[in-house]
Structure formats: structure tokens, C-alpha cells
Amino acid sequence: MALAMIGVAVTTVAAVYEFVLKGRKRLGYRVQMDTTVTDVVQSEHAGPLRELREGGDPLAKPTLVLLRIENNGATFIDTHDYAVLDDSLVGLRVRFPGRRVAGMVVTELSDDYLRDSFTNGGGFAADGDLIELPRTPMNRSAHYKILAALERADGSAGATFDPPEVIGGIKGGRIVETQSRTGTPKRAIALIGFLVVLVVAQLLVFLRSNTTTPMDCATGRLKVVGSTAFAPIVREAAESYRQLCPGAEFVIDMRGSGEGLQALHTTADANTLAFSDGEKPDGMPALLPRPIAFFLFTMMTNAGTGVQDLTPEQIQRIYRGEVTNWQEIGGKDVPVRLISRNPGSGTRAALQRRVLGGVREPGSNSDDCRTLDPGAAQGVLRCARDSTEDVVRAVAETPGALGYAELGAATGHDDLTLVRISGHRATVSEADHGAYPFWETEYGYTLGEPDAHSLAASFLRYLTNQVGADIIRANGDRPCADLANPAICQPA
Structure with missing residues (x-):
């Protein structure tokens, strides 16, 4: 009976988390200003407002509108989340009945990465009474603002207008109008009260139960080796798993995909789990792969190179040593x-x-990444580092440097420029549809098929379900199940 009550409580809490706390994808809009400015324009203090024009003629009865679009849900919104056709550049449309849009400008971006959506690729335009907004990827709490000047449509009368209408949708979510409020909303108070009741009920059931171990928890010691790019996700997921399952112990020693696979192959230890950016090499038949995530990588340069976009051919020429100075391209x-x-x-x-056409990188000729080693032939300076973090740090500190890293590790550094490839940014949507080439499947390797009740098997399930999958998303990557074509994650 107690176990059944625990099951009900856990299921209820999971449902509340999934549909209330976690929430579906939610895009909010807010009209922060919608005001008639005719009297202001006619005032002696109007100044530049008298210059509001459309096609060279002054606006007769203008209004100014400040529109805010925000991600007020609990998950990332990507370009493919907009409910439009795949070839559409426009994600949302905002209609202003009785008015036409004379001009508009982006006045605020919460994050600089939003800028590309409005400056590259189209999708931001005015069309009669519509403002068209691009398919903008938005992190949680990200927002942007549009200031628009509108003119009363021919034949309209009166000083008021019907409210703006937002046209569009979010796959697996919704678009809602948001408002600034003071105090605690009644729905939030009701939700808190409901959760308090659930927590108290679960505590009472817990105290009367003879078991304290959550379902699918495993105990023991697991050594995790492999990819340094995947290491931040592993550390965060292992800590989360430990909090859920106190009997689990993790030893994390990640020094690179190749070294991790070799360690698992050599030791033949069933209590070792290896993560690799891509498939294992030949000669390791006992190692069994499981696709975990769709992993994005990016080329990156020191901010002083002046380069933001490269073609695969240019990248290949650089690595062949045919380009020695950035001004050449x-x-x-x-x-x-x-x-x-x-x-x-x-x-x-x-x-x-994925980028160099199967050609192996030449070896290093420098230890300090600034000067050629004694006796090294003249040419492009090349150096190598042991980990993703070391590469990111070295590129940021070295003038003229070009490197590569997992996208999440390279993001957010002012002294780095993330390089587009043939105009395409490192996004799941671009890679999923074949436009962006630099990605790989992240695999988890075990020695044969692990016991279903082992810590290795339980941790792999944890990474691909619920909390573990959310950790992968929060680091800028995607579980394979999130893709439009999940089959590309599978081993060849």
C-alpha cells in the first residue's frame, strides 16, 4: 500500500513538474507602449518627432508602439519550434487593425546572439498592417523589443484601435500575452498551496515506508572516462544522480575520446563508461555504443582576426598551410x-x-602557440592542447589564433569570435537540416551489454530521460530524440 502511494505521489509530482514547473515552450508578447503622438508632433517641443515620415511625407496621425517578445517558458526555443513551414523565414506576425506600419527598429536585445536573426537571412519586415518577425532562437528569459511608427489607415476614424493580434504558434507550446504585475498572482499562490499539500503527503508516505531508494536507482562505483567536451555535462549529471541516489559513486577522469575508449578496451572493466565524440575506431569489437546526444562544435578565432565567416574550402586551405595571414581572406x-x-x-x-574532408591535421611545430620551435620549418604556426578548456583559453589569449571546440564551451567569451561556416551558425536546426557541417553524435560506450540493474546502465538511462536530457539541453546540445531526423544519431 505504501509503495503504491509513493508511486502515485511520484507520478503526480512528475506531472506537475513536467506540465506546470517545467512547462511547455512558451513565447510571450507584451505591448509596452501604444500611444497617439499627433498632439506631441504639433507641439513646439516636438523636435525630431516632427520628422516622422512615410515615403517622404509626414505622418498625419501617427502612433508609436513598443512591442516586447520574450521567452517566458522554462525551455529553449529554437528556429524549428515556430509553427511555420520549413522554408519560411518569418516566425511570427503582429497585426495592427486600422493602422499600417510606416517604419520600425529593434531597440533592445537581451543577448547579442539575437542580432543575427534581424541582420542576416531576412524575416524582419513590415507589410501593410503587419510586422513580420524572424524565427529567432531564444534562451530562457531572452527578449527583444521593436519600436514601430504606425499611421492610421485610410478611412479609419476615432482615437482608439483594436488591440494588436499576434499570428503564429509554437510547436509543443503556446504564445501568451504577458503583463507586468505587482504582488503574487493568484494562480501562483494556488500552485504553491497545491505543492505544499503534495510535499506533506509525500513526506507522510515516506516516513511510513520501509524503503528509501527511488525507482531506477543503482548503487556502486562507476568510472567515467572519455571526451573532455562532454565532461561538463557528465559532471553535472553525475552530481544530480548522486543527490537522487546516495548509494552511487562516480570517479570522473575525462582526458579525451580516444584515450577513454582505449582505457575501456584495455582494462575490460564492466564498471567503466566511456564517452566519445563520434564512433569508436576499428579493433574494439567488445565496446558497445549508445547514442546519447547530438553534439555541436564551432570554429572560433581570436577576436582580433576580423573574420566571422569561412567556407569549408577556406578552412581546408588554412589547415593545409596555404593561408598564412588573415588579410589574405x-x-x-x-x-x-x-x-x-x-x-x-x-x-x-x-x-x-566533417570539415577537412577526411584529411588528417598536420602535427604541431610550437609548444607555446606563439613562436616556432627551434628547428621547425617555416610556415603556419601549429600547437595542440589536451582539453577543450585549454584550447578555448589559448585561442582567446593568442593573437591571430584559430581553433575549434564544443559549442557550449566556446560560447560567452568576449575575446572569441564564433565563426559561421558558409553563412550558417552552429545551431541544431541548421545542422539537423544539413546546412551546418560541424557536429557529431556523442556516444556512451560500455564493455558489452551492461546488467540492467548496474550503475552504468542506470546512468545511461538517466542521461537520455527527463533530468539528464534537460542537462544536455541546458548545455546547448540536444538529446537525439529531439531531432527532426533522430536516425542521424545512430551508428553507421
Whole structure:
């Protein structure tokens, strides 16, 4: 009876978390200002407001509107989440009945990455009484604002207008009008009261139960090796698993995909789990792969190179040593320095396979990434580092440097420029549809099929379900199940 009550309580809490706390994807809009400015324009203090024009003629009865669009849900909204056709550049439309849009401008971006949506690729335009907004990827709490000048439509009368109408949808979510409020909303108070009742009920059931171990918890000791790019996700997920299952112990020693696979192959330890950026090499038949995540990588340069976009052909020429100064391909007069991962790195293997056309990177000729080693032949300076973090740090500190790393590790550094490839940014949508080439499947490898009740099997399930999958998303990557074409995650 007690176990049944625990099951009901856990299921209820999970449902509340999934549909209330976690929530479906939710895009909010708010009209922060909608005011008639005719009297202001006619005032002697109007100044530049008298210059509001449309097609060279002053606006006769203008209004100013400040529109705010925000991600007020609990999950990331990507370009493919907008309920439009795949080839549409427009994600949302806002209609102003009785008025037409004379002009508009973006006045505020919560994050600089939003800028590309309004400056590249189209989708931001005015059409009669409509403002068209692009399919903008938005992190949680991200927002942008549009200031628009509108003119009363011909033949309309009166000083008021019907409220704006937002046209569009979010897949698996909704678009809602948001408002600034003071105090605690009644729905939030009701939700808190409901959760308090649930927590108290679950506590009473827990105290009367003879078991304290959650379902699917495993105990024991698991050694985790492999990809340094995947290491932040593993550490966060292991800590979360430990809090849920106190009997589990993790030893995390991640030094690279190749080294991790070799360690598992050599030790043949069933209590070792190896993560690899891409598939294992030949000669390791006992290692069994499981697709875990769709992993994005990015080329990155030191901010002083002046380069933001490269074609695969340009990247291949750079790594062949045919480009020695950034000004040769439109950048600044700075020597090219290449900072790479050491051989055995899954990130390096992904670059060679996905971007360099299967060609192996040449070896290093510098230890400090600034000067050629004694006796090294003249040419492009090349150095290598052991981990993703080391590469990111070296590129940020080295003038003229070009490197590569997992997207999440490279994001958010002012002294780095994330390089587009043939105009395409490193996004799940671009990679999923074949436009962006630099990605790889992250695999978890075990020695054969692990026991279903082992810590290795339980932790792999944890990574691909619920909390573990959310941790993967929060780090900028995606569980394979999230893709439009999940089959591309599967081993060949």
C-alpha cells in the first residue's frame, strides 16, 4: 500500500513538474507602449518627432508602439519550434487593425546572439498592417523589443484601435500575452498551496515506508572516462544522480575520446563508461555504443582576426598551410596561428571528418602557440592542447589564433569570435537540416551489454530521460530524440 502511494505521489509530482514547473515552450508578447503622438508632433517641443515620415511625407496621425517578445517558458526555443513551414523565414506576425506600419527598429536585445536573426537571412519586415518577425532562437528569459511608427489607415476614424493580434504558434507550446504585475498572482499562490499539500503527503508516505531508494536507482562505483567536451555535462549529471541516489559513486577522469575508449578496451572493466565524440575506431569489437546526444562544435578565432565567416574550402586551405595571414581572406593583417586538440581527441576527429574532408591535421611545430620551435620549418604556426578548456583559453589569449571546440564551451567569451561556416551558425536546426557541417553524435560506450540493474546502465538511462536530457539541453546540445531526423544519431 505504501509503495503504491509513493508511486502515485511520484507520478503526480512528475506531472506537475513536467506540465506546470517545467512547462511547455512558451513565447510571450507584451505591448509596452501604444500611444497617439499627433498632439506631441504639433507641439513646439516636438523636435525630431516632427520628422516622422512615410515615403517622404509626414505622418498625419501617427502612433508609436513598443512591442516586447520574450521567452517566458522554462525551455529553449529554437528556429524549428515556430509553427511555420520549413522554408519560411518569418516566425511570427503582429497585426495592427486600422493602422499600417510606416517604419520600425529593434531597440533592445537581451543577448547579442539575437542580432543575427534581424541582420542576416531576412524575416524582419513590415507589410501593410503587419510586422513580420524572424524565427529567432531564444534562451530562457531572452527578449527583444521593436519600436514601430504606425499611421492610421485610410478611412479609419476615432482615437482608439483594436488591440494588436499576434499570428503564429509554437510547436509543443503556446504564445501568451504577458503583463507586468505587482504582488503574487493568484494562480501562483494556488500552485504553491497545491505543492505544499503534495510535499506533506509525500513526506507522510515516506516516513511510513520501509524503503528509501527511488525507482531506477543503482548503487556502486562507476568510472567515467572519455571526451573532455562532454565532461561538463557528465559532471553535472553525475552530481544530480548522486543527490537522487546516495548509494552511487562516480570517479570522473575525462582526458579525451580516444584515450577513454582505449582505457575501456584495455582494462575490460564492466564498471567503466566511456564517452566519445563520434564512433569508436576499428579493433574494439567488445565496446558497445549508445547514442546519447547530438553534439555541436564551432570554429572560433581570436577576436582580433576580423573574420566571422569561412567556407569549408577556406578552412581546408588554412589547415593545409596555404593561408598564412588573415588579410589574405578578408581579415586583418595578423598571422594565422592554429590551436588544435592532441591526436586521439574526438573533437579533432570530428573536424577532420566533417570539415577537412577526411584529411588528417598536420602535427604541431610550437609548444607555446606563439613562436616556432627551434628547428621547425617555416610556415603556419601549429600547437595542440589536451582539453577543450585549454584550447578555448589559448585561442582567446593568442593573437591571430584559430581553433575549434564544443559549442557550449566556446560560447560567452568576449575575446572569441564564433565563426559561421558558409553563412550558417552552429545551431541544431541548421545542422539537423544539413546546412551546418560541424557536429557529431556523442556516444556512451560500455564493455558489452551492461546488467540492467548496474550503475552504468542506470546512468545511461538517466542521461537520455527527463533530468539528464534537460542537462544536455541546458548545455546547448540536444538529446537525439529531439531531432527532426533522430536516425542521424545512430551508428553507421
